[in-house]
Amino acid sequence: MRVLQGATAPGADPAEVRSLLTASLSEAADRARRSSGGRLQRYATDGWSFVTDTPASTAPVWGTPGKTAWASGESLMLVGPPGVGKSTIAQQIVLARLGLLAQVLDMPVQQGEKVLYIAADRPSQLARAFTRVVDPAHQDILRQRLVFWSGPLPASLNAEPQLLTELAAEHGADTVVIDSLKDVVGKLTDDEAGLAYNNARQQLLRDGIELLELHHQRKQGPDASRNQRPVLDQVYGSAWFTAGAGSVLFLNGAAGDPVVQLHHLKTVDDEIGPLPVIHDHPRGTSHVDTSLDPLTLLRQAGTHGLTARQLATQTTGEANPRPADLAKARRRLEALTKSGHAVQETGAGGGAGGGQATRWTAATRHISAVS
Structure with missing residues (x-):
């Protein structure tokens, strides 16, 4: 100059x-x-x-190859109305990442190193919830490998997308949980905010940090039915929130329900569920109701057996299951046949278009086991 x-x-x-x-x-x-x-x-x-x-495939963070709820390198979004157990399931996943649990909802969880839990929504309530599932024997693990950020972030992530990656680096975390999105993003319905948040999400994932996001559904009208299958459009806010997510699980039910339905709205590979999930609120635990397991239903049907349509009707709770549900039910029954747990009997209308005429029964040893 x-x-x-x-x-x-x-x-x-x-x-x-x-x-x-x-x-x-x-x-x-x-x-x-x-x-x-x-x-x-x-x-x-x-x-x-x-x-x-x-790599062509990686070990799932949660689930199994072919049945992945949360894929490594991609975010998992857990969605539902208030009070259906999103935080309850999230805290079990966190404990599993710390090695204190082996499975959540009958699916294995890959152990991690350190979790940063952004408790932006009601942190004191979350702390009380965690007291149900931890004890003094966990003290060292929780002190060294679990960090909570309580309350609002220093800035919204749509304003400072790099903040999420900086927080993870500051605390040495390989897993970040956001509870919940409404508290870390400015205007959820704004596409520009959605794009900026997705930028924050992808920066974090690119640095090898796993991400679990808790989010809410759109407010339902008076005619909405809890038995109606949820869809991605029910997730609140810009479509870019779900577009950038690797997997979206939806918990359907009312606040405080002991049994809710888990639906896999955006899949990694094969669809998981729908699963009836039973929450034990006093203990802070959740498990899958196995009464709707295909083999259990076949055993209960006895020698009459089930068609793919009958199985789909029972597992989805819908009188007219979608073609995708029928195909899924058929795959489950065929898998049971292949493993020797079921016997397939093709009727006169069987073949490529005769799924309804084909019937499956539990193998004799499985029927007698419950007789």
């Missing part, structure tokens, strides 16, 4: 001034690039490495 000051003296050559100014601006841009700490190269990968170095 001292050279430019000299060039602005009376009688200076305008062409020389332009040349000096261009050189100065170019030098400033080079300094900015060099001081950026490599951020422009941080996530850049050549095409071959991007394709071949990315």
